[in-house]
Amino acid sequence: xxxxxxxxxxxxxxxxxxxxxxxxxxxxxxxxxxxxxxxxxxxxxxxxxxxxxxxxxxxxxxxxxxxxxxxxxxxxxxxxxxxxxxxxxxxxxxxxxxxxxxxxxxxxxxxxxxxxxxxxxxxxxxxxxxxxxxxxxxxxxxxxxxxxxxxxxxxxxxxxxxxxxxxxxxxxxxxxxxxxxxxxxxxxxxxxxxxxxxxxxxxxxxxxxxxxxxxxxxxxxxxxxxxxxxxxxxxxxxxxxxxxxxxxxxxxxxxxxxxxxxxxxxxxxxxxxxxxxxxxxxxxxxxxxxxxxxxxxxxxxxxxxx
Amino acid sequence: xxxxxxxxxxxxxxxxxxxxxxxxxxxxxxxxxxxxxxxxxxxxxxxxxxxxxxxxxxxxxxxxxxxxxxxxxxxxxxxxxxxxxxxxxxxxxxxxxxxxxxxxxxxxxxxxxxxxxxxxxxxxxxxxxxxxxxxxxxxxxxxxxxxxxxxxxxxxxxxxxxxxxxxxxxxxxxxxxxxxxxxxxxxxxxxxxxxxxxxxxxxxxxxxxxxxxxxxxxxxxxxxxxxxxxxxxxxxxxxxxxxxxxxxxxxxxxxxxxxx
Numbered sequence: 280x281x282x283x284x285x286x287x288x289x290x291x292x293x294x295x296x297x298x299x300x301x302x303x304x305x306x307x308x309x310x311x312x313x314x315x316x317x318x319x320x321x322x323x324x325x326x327x328x329x330x331x332x333x334x335x336x337x338x339x340x341x342x343x344x345x346x347x348x349x350x351x352x353x354x355x356x357x358x359x360x361x362x363x364x365x366x367x368x369x370x371x372x373x374x375x376x377x378x379x380x381x382x383x384x385x386x387x388x389x390x391x392x393x394x395x396x397x398x399x400x401x402x403x404x405x406x407x408x409x410x411x412x413x414x415x416x417x418x419x420x421x422x423x424x425x426x427x428x429x430x431x432x433x434x435x436x437x438x439x440x441x442x443x444x445x446x447x448x449x450x451x452x453x454x455x456x457x458x459x460x461x462x463x464x465x466x467x468x469x470x471x472x473x474x475x476x477x478x479x480x481x482x483x484x485x486x487x488x489x490x491x492x493x494x495x496x497x498x499x500x501x502x503x504x505x506x507x508x509x510x511x512x513x514x515x516x517x518x519x520x521x522x523x524x525x526x527x528x529x530x531x532x533x534x535x536x537x538x539x540x541x542x543x544x545x546x547x548x549x550x551x552x553x554x555x556x557x558x559x560x561x562x563x564x565x566x567x568x569x570x571x572x573x574x575x576x577x578x579x580x581x582x583x584x585x
Numbered sequence: 586x587x588x589x590x591x592x593x594x595x596x597x598x599x600x601x602x603x604x605x606x607x608x609x610x611x612x613x614x615x616x617x618x619x620x621x622x623x624x625x626x627x628x629x630x631x632x633x634x635x636x637x638x639x640x641x642x643x644x645x646x647x648x649x650x651x652x653x654x655x656x657x658x659x660x661x662x663x664x665x666x667x668x669x670x671x672x673x674x675x676x677x678x679x680x681x682x683x684x685x686x687x688x689x690x691x692x693x694x695x696x697x698x699x700x701x702x703x704x705x706x707x708x709x710x711x712x713x714x715x716x717x718x719x720x721x722x723x724x725x726x727x728x729x730x731x732x733x734x735x736x737x738x739x740x741x742x743x744x745x746x747x748x749x750x751x752x753x754x755x756x757x758x759x760x761x762x763x764x765x766x767x768x769x770x771x772x773x774x775x776x777x778x779x780x781x782x783x784x785x786x787x788x789x790x791x792x793x794x795x796x797x798x799x800x801x802x803x804x805x806x807x808x809x810x811x812x813x814x815x816x817x818x819x820x821x822x823x824x825x826x827x828x829x830x831x832x833x834x835x836x837x838x839x840x841x842x843x844x845x
Contacts, residue, residue: 469681473741475642477694477748478671487697492684 343561389455458500628816735766
């Protein structure tokens with residue numbers, strides 16, 4: 280610190296000490312301490328906010344890892360929660376079926392709705408309504424969605440995979456609509472104009488330029504919605520109900536799902552049932568993690584960001 | 586007179602009721618380069634965007650007057666703007682390749698137009714005509730965004746000529762490029778004019794003088810009371826005449842660099 284002013288005053292003569300002193304003085308002690316205190320406070324709040332997440336991960340991994348084995352991943356439930364062994368294959372298959380069906384339904388509807396919002400409806404009344412209700416639906420507690428599907432479909436047709444998928448699709452839809460809308464808005468006007476100037480009709484511009492350019496971002500939103508749906512429990516209690524056996528029927532028979540199997544296992548007073556719930560939690564965590572990571576990879580490949 | 590590609594009569598444009606261009610009348614001839622020059626905000630881009638109905642895409646834009654393309658009014662209600670744009674290509678100020686491969690950029694127009702011939706051959710021919718083939722022939726499947734700005738602009742020209750248009754509109758095609766890339770685009774225009782009619786907007790007078798056969802000078806007129814501003818056509822003629830013996834005082838002031 281003291282080296283620099285000495286060197287400059289040696290070469291600069293008697294007129295330079297003033298600016299040297301001004302520059303070399305550094306921040307005042309008060310500013311220094313305010314800076315340190317603020318930094319420490321922010322660090323503390325971040326640590327506090329992360330603490331629950333870290334603890335959740337820690338317990339799930341610690342408890343889940345000791346109960347996790349090949350049998351758990353490949354076997355279905357034993358007929359009693361008290362019995363040891365077996366696994367959640369019934370739940371895994373149910374989750375794959377219901378999330379798969381829900382994705383297949385929600386993605387086309389969600390993406391098309393977003394295309395409508397950005398390219399056609401813009402700020403019209405219908406578009407504003409769709410935006411408003413998407414936002415409301417994002418905030419609706421998922422158990423309400425379960426109740427709706429229960430009254431509308433389960434009462435007349437019974438519990439089943441399709442009912443669970445319907446509830447999950449309703450939960451996914453607003454997430455997909457709003458995230459896709461944001462991605463479509465990022466497509467530069469210049470390349471849309473380029474397409475129009477080549478004689479492309481509007482639908483050709485949408486399908487061949489706008490959607491492909493936004494695809495990585497749309498994929499990100501879809502994968503996050505899938506991750507959210509895979510972890511939903513409350514709406515499935517009212518629609519899929521849960522089952523101890525493997526089923527692949529879409530209608531007429533209750534079906535299990537990983538969150539349901541975890542919920543049932545964790546409620547039992549038996550060590551074996553609780554251990555399976557921990558392992559199931561770890562399995563679900565890994566599935567959600569994989570989808571979140573895929574979403575990250577997809578968004579980093581975005582071709583729009585230049 | 587009636588070999589004109591475009592016969593434009595009393596063309597006016599307004600955006601949300603504000604007049605941007607007023608009563609422009611001129612003829613554009615085939616196999617020539619027509620330059621549109623003038624100070625910023627005089628409606629040059631507005632004018633050129635009328636010729637392929639790109640202004641239709643701007644909310645609030647209203648066009649009046651007549652634009653006859655080979656004798657046919659392109660603003661007639663029976664005319665589909667999509668068809669107009671297939672005949673009249675456009676190159677924009679900033680290079681705007683699609684985030685696709687070089688090949689797919691050039692093939693885009695022919696594909697949407699249902700081109701049935703040999704696509705590889707068409708892509709090569711278009712890239713050759715745009716003087717880009719030698720630089721990209723070994724990386725046709727690479728992203729167009731990896732090219733330099735000048736190469737991207739030549740790619741956009743290749744993309745425009747791949748649909749075999751009749752006219753190419755260029756809206757300040759070199760203003761975002763360095764001098765060397767600019768010279769390449771200008772040389773290319775001289776080649777292209779053998780087959781196409783070209784209309785180029787430029788704010789670079791030297792460029793207009795170098796490349797064009799005819800020059801239109803647009804200028805901003807100001808209403809003293811409302812301070813509304815709009816563009817008018819001051820003078821149109823042979824480029825040599827516009828730059829050496831302009832008839833209008835405003836043209837003379839502009840081309841001699843007294844303002845703008």
